[in-house]
Amino acid sequence: MHYDTIVIGAGLAGLMAALARAERGERVLLLAKGHGTTHWTSGCIDLLDAGDDPLAAIGRLAAEQPEHPYALAGTVALEQGLERLRAACEAAGYPLAGSPGRNVRLPTALGALRPTCLLPATMVAGEARQLADGRPTLIAGFHELRDFFPPLIAANLRDQGLHAEAAYLGLPPVERSHEFGPMIFARLFERTDFRAAIGEQLATLVRRGGYARVGLPAVLGVRRATEVVRDLQARAGALVFEIPTLPTSVPGVRLFQALHDAFLAAGGRVQLGSFVLRGEGAAATLTVIISEAAAREQRHRALRFVLATGGVAGGGLRADHTGVLQETALGLPVRAPGGPSEWFAPRFLDEAGHPIFRAGIAVDDQLRPLDAAGRVAYHNVAVAGSAIAGCDPIREGCLEGVAIATGWKAGLL
Amino acid sequence: MMQTLETDVLVVGGGATGAGCVRDLAMRGIRAVLVEKGDLTHGTTGRYHGLLHSGGRYVTKDPQSATECAHENVVLRRIMPHCLEDTSGFFVITPWDDPDYGDVFVANCRKTGVPVQEIPVAEALRREPALNPRISRVFEVPDAAADSFLATHSNALSAREHGALILTYHSVVDLLREGDRVVGAVVEDLRSGEHRPIRCAFVLNAAGAWAGKIAAMAGVTVTVIPGKGTMVAMNHRMVNTVINRCKLPADGDILVPIRTVAVIGTTDVHVPDPDVYGIEPDEIQFMLDEGEKLVPGFQHYRALRAWAGVRPLYKDQDVASDRDISRTYKLLDHEQRDGVAGLLSIVGGKWTTYRMMAQEAVDEIARKLGNTTPCRTHEELLPVPPTEAPGHQASATPRLMFWMGKPLADVEREHAYGDLICECELVTKARVQAAIDSGAANLDDVRRDVRMGMGPCQGGWCIYRTAALLFEQKQASGLTNANTNAALLHFLQERWKGLTPVLWGDQLRQARLDELIYVGLMGAHRLREHAEQGGGLVTDHPAVATEYVKA
Known part of the structure; x- marks a missing residue:
């Protein structure tokens, strides 16, 4: 089958690009080794960890760093992409709150407050300014869930001047006897009998403690989270909000599913389990990519390609033991900050991050990959997301924002 | 200054040797206190490759050490089976090694009492298919993999059961001298910053690479060469047998399968200070290259x-290189050697010979104290710490050697x-909680107790x-969220x-x-x-420093 566009990578950037292409009527294949890093992230949309107004800060950043992915993508692509994402989430019954012009702070599973911009409605009641209204908050979890510990969260929130207490809930009788990860809990919460048992415990705690709201691990349903939260609120007699757990992150899974469903509805095709080994082309035009699944090679043809394979975490970039960084799918040249001796800061949590994680593929303002001499390597390839050089999305707090802006832009070109 | 603690013997150093000494002292009914500036095994004991030597490695260059290893190999298998995995060991001649050394090796094994048997290359390759097929000869010796963390904790537990006091995170600030005699020490409790005098009849310096620093406090010179050895843990047991290159000891020539990993070691670089050293990229590359010779694709x-x-x-004499310094040990009685009574140093040696070193040191101290109780450390089984089997009567189960599937079997048995x-x-969770209960002062201590955080992630x-957790x-006993945050940040950096x-x-x-x-999350x-540091934790102190030092 011939495609108009093949998107490599099923993270946020790849999904946005694939959706944009499919909605323009193209035949689109989303080809990926597996799910992207979306499943490991908070499920919130971080735009930039810089002050109260991320959109304004992005404008300034783009002016100061013309090679930053935000500068190359432009704010129009960012804003349009965010709108499309919101609509997809809305359609999935999982609305996102917030505005690109305003950062809010949400509690983490450690009880730190981290800035983000758009957030699922299921997390809204945990926003820091609401927590600071003087009324008490209960943080509740389960001994069986090892990825969320209420006492430490509540104690750290108290240390930051917020009125929070902690409790563990009893696990209602279920068929399972052991191994309760976030996804298992998320499915349990979609059951009415399970919610009834939890709601009852919460109601008692709320009555006794006078809590205005209850923070729970972000495992409140997979596909019906908004409904689950609404139901728990009614049962508990208090607002309920989610706090992301250790991965697997259920809110990340929900984001993936909302975009995945929108892409399928637009006629797109998804093929997971295929690792792209290399590409073939001539005269700076890529014509075929070769993937491998179950030790069998497969050739895929298309008019254009979007490379959204991620950075080091996503698997799009890989270093070997001799200190060479490679782009794993097409073998594009990688722009890296010096040799291995300069890759890492002495401290893990160094404010500036580790130089290696600013490495990536240099692109032009059409997001086309550039070779070492600055010439366009492939005219019909656009690069999106964390594979692009010139930014450390985790440290800069722009992981989702850069993915959406560049992904959407790659879908428009 | 806190109240003076009185004891017979103060042991300095909480590595294998110190823990072995304090156990031996306590078992003979001698009052003993052990002080260690970090956690037990915080020094070299917790940073070695985990090899119970057969002695084969030293048969040519250091025959005395080989004989000692061969003797203790048998003893340790008897007293600490739970700490050992019976991997066996191969000495293999690769195309890069002198083929004539094989016969020399066997002859020297016989001379030093190291059991050895040549096995056909085909059999070796059948047992270890990942081995380089181009090896020309293979000699089997009774090497084994050892859990040095667990062994030290078992010794410490035994010592406590016999009445000894073990103080971790207590650093020796000064040795007390009265005339020509050392009469005790002042130690600092790193948790509280308080100083405490300890008065004793003898100080036994078992501080390993730090022994020179301790001896200097009494005005005595002990030259210990800190020989840095770098090791790399690989995410696979590509072999289940200890593999040694059959040649004179050099860098990167031992591969030890231990628990779920294989450790390749080591380098040997003289460093000026046991607290200041880094790991160089070329050391790592060298070991990967050497590993490739043993296991293609390494x-x-x-x-x-x-x-x-x-x-x-x-170092008590001039030798050409540090690798030529004998690996045997030496007991220094500073009364005879330097005219300073009340102080002995037990220096040199290997993990494998720790018990023998302890016995010799304690024999001498017992003689001086007029204690005639014989040593029993080679006979009495070591106890299993609660971090290994919480909620179990560890002694009720028959004591087997460690085997690779054991942790999984434990998890399955416990559901x-x-x-x-x-x-x-x-x-x-139960094991982590037991480690916290046993007095862990930071998360790195929990790691040493139960190996949490040592795997791929x-x-x-x-x-x-x-x-x-x-x-x-610990919340009820005063540990705050801020103390917990400090522990988390410390351990992230430590990893x-x-x-x-x-x-x-x-x-x-x-x-x-x-x-x-x-x-992000x-x-x-x-x-x-x-x-902030506190709540009984030590997370911000030079003794647990996490700075990465560039050499």
Whole structure:
């Protein structure tokens, strides 16, 4: 089958690009080794960890760093992409709150407050300014869930001047006897009998403690989270909000599913389990990519390609033991900050991050990959997301924002 | 200044030797106190490759050490089976080695009492298919893999059961001298900063690579050459037998399968100070290259972590290179040697010979004290610490040697899948809680007790979980969230230090995922202002320094 566009990578950037292409009527294949890093992230949309107004800060950043992915993508692509994402989430019954012009702070599973911009409605009641209204908050979890510990969260929130207490809930009788990860809990919460048992415990705690709201691990349903939260609120007699757990992150899974469903509805095709080994082309035009699944090679043809394979975490970039960084799918040249001796800061949590994680593929303002001499390597390839050089999305707090802006832009070109 | 503590013998150093000494003293009814500036095994004992030597490595260059190893190999198998895995060991002649050394090796094994048997190459390759097929001869010896953390804790537990006092995070600030006699020491409790005098009849200096520093406090010179050895843990047991190159000892020529990993070692670099050293990229590359000679494809396995320990090489004469310094040990009676009574140093030696070293030192002290109780450390089985088998009567179960499937079998027997705090190393919640209860002063101590955080993910999941459990368990006794945050930040950095030398491929990806978790999801860096040492923890002190030192 011939495609108009093949998107490599099923993270946020790849999904946005694939959706944009499919909605323009193209035949689109989303080809990926597996799910992207979306499943490991908070499920919130971080735009930039810089002050109260991320959109304004992005404008300034783009002016100061013309090679930053935000500068190359432009704010129009960012804003349009965010709108499309919101609509997809809305359609999935999982609305996102917030505005690109305003950062809010949400509690983490450690009880730190981290800035983000758009957030699922299921997390809204945990926003820091609401927590600071003087009324008490209960943080509740389960001994069986090892990825969320209420006492430490509540104690750290108290240390930051917020009125929070902690409790563990009893696990209602279920068929399972052991191994309760976030996804298992998320499915349990979609059951009415399970919610009834939890709601009852919460109601008692709320009555006794006078809590205005209850923070729970972000495992409140997979596909019906908004409904689950609404139901728990009614049962508990208090607002309920989610706090992301250790991965697997259920809110990340929900984001993936909302975009995945929108892409399928637009006629797109998804093929997971295929690792792209290399590409073939001539005269700076890529014509075929070769993937491998179950030790069998497969050739895929298309008019254009979007490379959204991620950075080091996503698997799009890989270093070997001799200190060479490679782009794993097409073998594009990688722009890296010096040799291995300069890759890492002495401290893990160094404010500036580790130089290696600013490495990536240099692109032009059409997001086309550039070779070492600055010439366009492939005219019909656009690069999106964390594979692009010139930014450390985790440290800069722009992981989702850069993915959406560049992904959407790659879908428009 | 706190009240003076009175004892017969003060043992300095909580490594294998110190713990062995304090056990031996206590078993003979001698009052003893052990002080260690960090956690037990914080020094070299916790940073070696985990090899119970057959002695084969030393048969040519250091025959006395070979004989000692061969003797203790048998003893340790008897007294600490739970700490040992009977891997056996091969000495293999690769195309890079002198083929004539094989006969010399066998002859010297016979001379030194190291059991050895040549086996056909085909049989060796059948047992270890990943071995280089171009090896020309293979000699089998009774090497084994040893858990030096567990062994030291078992010795300490035994010592406590016999009445000894063990003070970790107590640093010797000064030795007390009255005329020509050492009469005790002043130690600093790193948890509280308080100083405490300890008066004793004898100070036994078992500080290993730090022995020179301790002796200097009494005005005595002991020249210990800190010989840095770097090791790399690989994410696979590509072999289940200890593999040695059959040649004179050199760098990167031992591969030890231990628990779920294989450790390649070591280098030997003289460093001026046992507290100041780094790991160089070319050391790592060299060991990957040497590993390739033993197991083709070695460098494509995933390197998990690199670390270095400093050998306590005792130098009492001029030798050409530090590798030529004898690996045997020496008991120094400073009364005879330097005219300073009340102080003995037990220096040099190997992990494998720790018990023999302890026996010799304690024999001498017992003689001086007029104690005639014979040594029993070679006969009496070591106890199993509660961190290994919480909720069990450890002694009720028949004591087997460690085997690779044991942690999984324990989890299955306990139905503890849902309680795994560290999935990589199969560490259950109950074991982490037992480690916290046994007095862990930071999360790195918990790691040494139960191996939490030592697997491929290098703490990605378990650091958060263990920190939170620590808080929940110790909150009632005064541990605050700020103390917990400090412990979490300390351990994140502690793991990072061992990672940077091996960050490429999947391990680099793992490090980025850990960053995504702790910076992105958790916002751990935002809690720096809400982190402080305290609550009985030691997280911010030079003794537990986490700075990565560039050599």
